[in-house]
Amino acid sequence: MIPTNNNFTLLLVVGIAAMLMLFISILLIFIFTQRKKLQYQNALQALRDEQKDQLIEAAVRSEEIERHRIAGELHDDVGTYLSSAKLHFHSVKIEEYDMSSRYLHEKGKELLDEAIQKVREISHSLHSSILQEFGLNEAIEHFAGSISHESVIRMTTDLDHSYPQHATQNDISIYRMLQEFINNIVKHASANKVHIKSVYLIKSLTLTISHNGFGLTQEHYEELQFRKQGLGLKNIQNRVILLKGSLKFYFNNDGYYIDIYVPTTDG
Template sequence: MNQENNTIRLLLVVGIAVMLLLFTSFLLIFIFTQRKKLQYQQSLHALQESQQRQLIEAAVRSEETERQRIAEQLHDEIGSLLSAAKLYFRMIKIGHYEKSEQELYNKGNELLDESITKVRGISHSLHSYILQEFGLNEAIRHFGDKINSGSLISVTTSLDQTYVTLDPQRDISIYRIIQELFSNVLKHAQATNINVGSLYKDNSLTLDITHDGKGLTQDDFEELRYINDGLGLKNIQNRVNLFNGEITFIKNYKDYFIHIYFPNLNS
């Protein structure tokens, strides 16, 4: 009787051990499978992010190349034609014309001068030669000076002089972000004062645009950049994402802030 009980106990122990072994095996297989699945999903996500980054980089390079081409055409072709027209205009003798015709001549001459100035300004705005020659800070200052009109709008800068351009292509993208944000503020905000500030610390660059107009909140930005008319905002976000940056729109009591942060620029 005792021997039968011992046999039954032994069979029970063996059965339980086998069941535990099977359960452990199934558990390990499940964990291994889930881990493999997670690794695959992570690899797929990393590949998608890499492909998206490559597409954005290609789009940014293509846009910059097109900007340079248009700038050169404006400067070399349109600018030259306008300058030639100005030269011929000066050769016209208007002393024997009536006063009304002289006034028309003067007005035409004035408009021609303005056209030459505007074409030159657009060409310089599209072309990044100032940035390539003198760096990001000087390019931002120069851009602000062109906008600054004193009576209508005041643009000031407070830029960190310790920042040095190490990657010109990256700084061109940052400069285009500033240009696009300025364009939006000038077009929609009705601001009278704009300030651009920067801080460079621990290889990270922070840029702040402050203005006293009608700005965007973060919710506005998130909504507008997904509509057709928000292409400029979408381009801004793409350029910020290209360098793992962050952009935030903030409203306080009386001013609006656009905060841009680029971490680990030189890593």
């Protein structure tokens, strides 16, 4: 039986429809497979990010514990020995010495007093007890005051006092980053003026460190992150990742600037 034009047209339509359905089915299967693959990749990446954050958090926590341990040993052990040595110095009867020996005795007392003071400063800096008791602003001002010396380097602050005084774990990381940056400036920047400013807005804190020495640009900072000797910068970057914050380095006519931006849970 020879198919009529109507039957042929019907078969053609049915064939096209079947091929179209097959194509749509394959397309849907492909889309579904790709979507599942993307979901799996996103879940895997989220797991990796979570594990990375946990590792960084563990490293930061270990560093803080070690700082407290060293601070305790400096204060309790080294500080005790130095204080005991000072008592022995004071008990010596210098009247029986000649002028040269008296001078050496007085010089030794001065050096010992300086050593005791340095140990106290280092211990307080490592332990962050001021931060925990009085908050971030007070800790920054105390740290800046302990470093500032009119004949060497002048440090000033302009801190936003609306920032909450109760210290959080984030504040410890912020404080450690600021310490690291200031130490680097003192060691390498040849600056004699440093200014620390903070701006607290709803759910964000921005700390700006500016100085008149030699500093970093954003490009230079990103290069240094991957060098072996840039351990301090790596520690800073780890804390930035943990805080989900950001860093910005730039130069203005009056010097170099570092912006530390951190989201907060307050506000």
